[in-house]
Amino acid sequence: MLLKGGQEYICSCFFKRNIFLKRYKMHVTFESQDQFQDQYRQLLRMKGCATEKQYKDVLEQITSEIERRRALHKLTADRTQRFKDTYIKLHPDIWILKEPFLDSRFFSIVADAQSKSLDNLLFSILDNSGNITDMCKLLIEEIENFESSPHAKTRPNTMNEYGVSLDEMGLSQGLILPLIQKYLLPICASLFPSWGGGTIDSFKAFSVKYEMGNDLQLATHYDNAEVTININLGDKYEGGNLQFGRIFGDEEEYEGKGEESYTCDHKKGHGILHCGRRMHSALPITQGMRTNLVIWMRSSTVRNTQCPMCLSHPSLHEVPAEGEGFTIQSPWSCSCT
Numbered sequence: 001m002l003l004k005g006g007q008e009y010i011c012s013c014f015f016k017r018n019i020f021l022k023r024y025k026m027h028v029t030f031e032s033q034d035q036f037q038d039q040y041r042q043l044l045r046m047k048g049c050a051t052e053k054q055y056k057d058v059l060e061q062i063t064s065e066i067e068r069r070r071a072l073h074k075l076t077a078d079r080t081q082r083f084k085d086t087y088i089k090l091h092p093d094i095w096i097l098k099e100p101f102l103d104s105r106f107f108s109i110v111a112d113a114q115s116k117s118l119d120n121l122l123f124s125i126l127d128n129s130g131n132i133t134d135m136c137k138l139l140i141e142e143i144e145n146f147e148s149s150p151h152a153k154t155r156p157n158t159m160n161e162y163g164v165s166l167d168e169m170g171l172s173q174g175l176i177l178p179l180i181q182k183y184l185l186p187i188c189a190s191l192f193p194s195w196g197g198g199t200i201d202s203f204k205a206f207s208v209k210y211e212m213g214n215d216l217q218l219a220t221h222y223d224n225a226e227v228t229i230n231i232n233l234g235d236k237y238e239g240g241n242l243q244f245g246r247i248f249g250d251e252e253e254y255e256g257k258g259e260e261s262y263t264c265d266h267k268k269g270h271g272i273l274h275c276g277r278r279m280h281s282a283l284p285i286t287q288g289m290r291t292n293l294v295i296w297m298r299s300s301t302v303r304n305t306q307c308p309m310c311l312s313h314p315s316l317h318e319v320p321a322e323g324e325g326f327t328i329q330s331p332w333s334c335s336c337t
């Protein structure tokens with residue numbers, strides 16, 4: 001969702017890149033049968049895709065994923081409108097952001113970010129900010145209520161099968177958008193100036209959910225975001241820590257340092273802010289249910305020159321809903337000097 005509205009775009013690489021093969025825990029690119037065979041047949045064999053039947057299943061899975069992606073944006077636009085017309089809110093009070101939803105310690109971080117530079121930590125943790133403490137329970141209830149409402153929902157991405165899109169649900173406009181505009185923008189600008197933190201102009205908000213019998217963990221990945229905030233909504237689970245590693249594509253930062261990683265214990269109501277391109281995963285839960293609210297924040301200034309998924313100049317494709325934060329700059333917006 002663009003903070004100031006307007007036409008949404010995705011990069012055409014969405015139709016061929018970053019296809020997640022859950023069974024083999026890998027992301028693949030599919031351009032043609034020949035390219036796929038050359039690039040992945042051997043690797044897939046090593047990961048246990050031994051028989052022709054298993055390989056055929058992989059190809060079928062990819063074909064249906066590409067078809068799903070081609071139909072996705074129209075479907076999402078229709079669903080968003082339908083939920084707008086029919087969804088009965090469980091807690092109407094939480095749909096518009098109010099200051100009491102946020103922890104007072106969070107305001108001082110925002111004030112610090114506005115007045116001086118925050119320390120640029122490895123990945124900065126709003127530790128003890130305790131924001132949204134009372135809100136956590138209400139938010140989980142609202143998300144569960146939405147989840148159990150009639151009509152199909154769009155999953156936030158191919159890796160998370162048990163979350164919902166807050167944008168489709170209708171919760172983003174009044175709650176997430178002002179949270180970003182009023183509070184998160186100065187923090188992102190202060191902490192991630194070189195990653196587009198100062199020019200965030202769109203976002204995608206969704207929940208993720210892990211429980212015994214369903215998804216337990218999330219494989220290592222980086223986000224389609226310049227800056228991500230991940231807010232823990234509940235504490236009734238064991239395990240499930242977040243693990244962070246290197247910045248994808250930043251070999252210089254990493255040279256000679258080996259595969260360092262940092263595991264982070266996430267407390268209820270706390271937000272962890274990290275560079276979208278930092279590799280991360282959610283470790284398996286061993287008990288209970290873990291629900292988090294994730295906001296992928298994007299900067300068109302950064303991504304209009306390089307798509308973070310294909311690392312090329314984006315090839316823009318107009319969509320009726322939920323773009324990826326690319327924009328077409330108006331010819332009138334340049335300044336003459």
Ligand SMILES: O=C(O)CCC(=O)C(=O)O
Nearest residue numbers: 208218223230282292294
């Ligand atoms: O489970 C989590 O907290 C991580 C979620 C995440 O990284 C994502 O959805 O991009």
Ligand SMILES: [Fe+2]
Nearest residue numbers: 221222223280
């Ligand atoms: Fe992520």
